[in-house]
Amino acid sequence: IVALVFTLFQLLVKAEYTLNYGAEFIGNTSTGEFAPYFVSSNTHGIVSQKHSSLLRLDLYHAHEKGKRFSLGYGATVIGGYSSGTNYAYYSLEASGLTERKESPAPLWLQQFYVDARYRSLFLTVGLKEDGSNLLNDRLSSGDLTMSSNFRPMPGVRAGFNEPQDIPFINGWVQIAGEIGFYKQTDSRWLENHYNYRNQFITTDAWFNYKYCYFRTKPKMPFSVTIGMQATCQFGGIMNSYENGKLKSSVDMSPTAGTFMRSIFPAAGGGNVGDQNYKEGNHVGSWDVMGRYRFSNGSELKAYYQSPWEDGSSIGKLNGFDGLYGLEYKSAHETGLVTGAVVEYLDLMNQGGPIHWAPEDLPGTPLVGESTGADNYYNNYAYNGYQYYGMSIGSPVLKSPIYNTDGYMSFTDTRLRSVHFGVEGQPLSQLAYRVLFSYTKSWGTVFRPHSKPKNKTSVMVECVYELPCMPNLKFKGQLGLDRGNLFGNNFGALLSVSYNGLLKL
Numbered sequence: 001i002v003a004l005v006f007t008l009f010q011l012l013v014k015a016e017y018t019l020n021y022g023a024e025f026i027g028n029t030s031t032g033e034f035a036p037y038f039v040s041s042n043t044h045g046i047v048s049q050k051h052s053s054l055l056r057l058d059l060y061h062a063h064e065k066g067k068r069f070s071l072g073y074g075a076t077v078i079g080g081y082s083s084g085t086n087y088a089y090y091s092l093e094a095s096g097l098t099e100r101k102e103s104p105a106p107l108w109l110q111q112f113y114v115d116a117r118y119r120s121l122f123l124t125v126g127l128k129e130d131g132s133n134l135l136n137d138r139l140s141s142g143d144l145t146m147s148s149n150f151r152p153m154p155g156v157r158a159g160f161n162e163p164q165d166i167p168f169i170n171g172w173v174q175i176a177g178e179i180g181f182y183k184q185t186d187s188r189w190l191e192n193h194y195n196y197r198n199q200f201i202t203t204d205a206w207f208n209y210k211y212c213y214f215r216t217k218p219k220m221p222f223s224v225t226i227g228m229q230a231t232c233q234f235g236g237i238m239n240s241y242e243n244g245k246l247k248s249s250v251d252m253s254p255t256a257g258t259f260m261r262s263i264f265p266a267a268g269g270g271n272v273g274d275q276n277y278k279e280g281n282h283v284g285s286w287d288v289m290g291r292y293r294f295s296n297g298s299e300l301k302a303y304y305q306s307p308w309e310d311g312s313s314i315g316k317l318n319g320f321d322g323l324y325g326l327e328y329k330s331a332h333e334t335g336l337v338t339g340a341v342v343e344y345l346d347l348m349n350q351g352g353p354i355h356w357a358p359e360d361l362p363g364t365p366l367v368g369e370s371t372g373a374d375n376y377y378n379n380y381a382y383n384g385y386q387y388y389g390m391s392i393g394s395p396v397l398k399s400p401i402y403n404t405d406g407y408m409s410f411t412d413t414r415l416r417s418v419h420f421g422v423e424g425q426p427l428s429q430l431a432y433r434v435l436f437s438y439t440k441s442w443g444t445v446f447r448p449h450s451k452p453k454n455k456t457s458v459m460v461e462c463v464y465e466l467p468c469m470p471n472l473k474f475k476g477q478l479g480l481d482r483g484n485l486f487g488n489n490f491g492a493l494l495s496v497s498y499n500g501l502l503k504l
Helices: 002-014 187-193 256-263 272-276
Strands: 018-030 052-061 069-082 085-091 096-102 107-118 121-127 155-160 173-183 200-203 206-216 222-234 237-242 245-251 281-293 299-308 322-329 335-346 415-427 430-443 448-466 469-482 489-503
Touching: 052 107, 096 187, 173 256, 187 200, 206 256, 222 256
Parallel strands: none
Antiparallel strands: 018 052, 018 489, 052 069, 069 107, 085 096, 107 121, 121 155, 155 173, 173 206, 200 237, 206 222, 222 281, 237 245, 281 299, 299 322, 322 335, 335 415, 415 430, 430 448, 448 469, 469 489
C-alpha cells in the first residue's frame, strides 16, 4: 500500500496541468442611442450601449483530446462602465408617462460552467457562451432559433459531442443533437424596462432547447444536413396592466408535467390559452444544408431555415418565409478571402390557414369563427423571444432593448432583409471582416407600420497581432447605421486582448 501511494504521488508531481487565461479591454462610443447594429449583434449581449468601457477576464481549462473521459470548466467576468438609456414608464403619481435611465450592471458573470465529456456524450452545467449549430456566427446575420446574440442562460444540457454514425449503415447517415433546460434570470431587467401602462410583463420564466440533425456521410464531396430546432419558454408569473393599473395576475409556475410539455407540446398549465392550446411559447425552425467540398479542400454551403411558431408553420403553410444562405470557406487560414456569406431573409407571410379558435370543432368545418395568426418571436403570455432585451434568434428582428417606450415585445417581425459578410487574412498578423445588411420592415401582422421602415448597416473590422508578441491582439471596428428602423448612428469599438497558458 505504501508503495502504491508513493507511486501515485510521483505521478501527480510529474503531471502537467494547463489553464488558459485571457484579459480584454473593450471600449466603444457612438452618436446614436445605442451601439451600432453590427457592433452589438451576435456578441453574446456584451456590448449594447452608446458608450462603454469594459474589462473581460477569462479563465478556463480545455478538454484533453484522445481521452474517453475529460473535464473542462471555465469562468468569465465582465465589468466596467456603460452609459444609460432613458426608458418610458407609467407613473400613477404623475398620471402619465415619465422616464428613468437604465444601464447594464457594472459587474456580471458572463460564463461559469463545468463541461464533462465521456466518449461521444457531453454534459454541461452552468453559464456557457454558445451559438448556432448550423450557421457561421461571425459572418451570418444570425440563426433564426438559437443565435449568439444574447447572454448565456444558466442551465443544464446534454447531447452528442459531434455527429455520430448510426449503426448498421456503414456511416452513410449520422445523427447529432442535444437537449437542455435553462432559467431566464432577466426578471429584474424586464421590471426596470417595462412601461407598466398596458400589455403585460412575465417574469421568472424557464427555457427549453433541443435539436436533432441527420447528416449524410461527411467524407463524401457532397453532404446534406437536415433536421429541426425547437425551443419553449414556459412557467413564470404574468401580470397584465391597463392604464397603469394591475388588471390581472396569472401564476404559471412549472410542474413536472410542464417540463415534459416543453419537450412534447400539449395543453396544460395555469394559463387559459395554454389549457386550450399548447402550454408555453414554442419557437423553432426546420433546417437543411447542402455542403460541397472541392478537391483543394474549400467548401461551399447552401442552407435554408424555415421558422415556425405553431402547427401551421411546422406544416410549412407559411409560404416563402425563411432564411436562405450561401457560405464559402477557404481551405487556407490565410488569404485575401477566407470566408464569405450571402443571405436573404423573408418573413412576410407569417401564417397559414390552420389556426386555433375557441369555437373550432376538430375534424369538422369551422362553425363559429376563424381567428389567429403567427407573429414570429411574439407571444400572448411571454415578453417576446428575448433575454435581457436581446433576441435569442436573429437580431435582424429588432430586439426589445431598442424599445425606449417600454414596450417589451418585438415591433418589427414582418420584413425582408439581405445580408453580406466576408473575412480574410491577407497578412499573417492582419485579419479583417466586413458586414453589410439592408432591411425593410412593415411592423407586425397585428401592429403594422403606416409606412415601411428601413435600415442599412455596415461594419468594418481589423485585427492586428504584434509580431513580437502574438498573444497580444488589437481589434478595431467602425459601424454605421442609416434609416428610420434603428436610426442614424456612427460608432467605433477598440479592444486590446491578451491570451496565455499556465502550466502547473
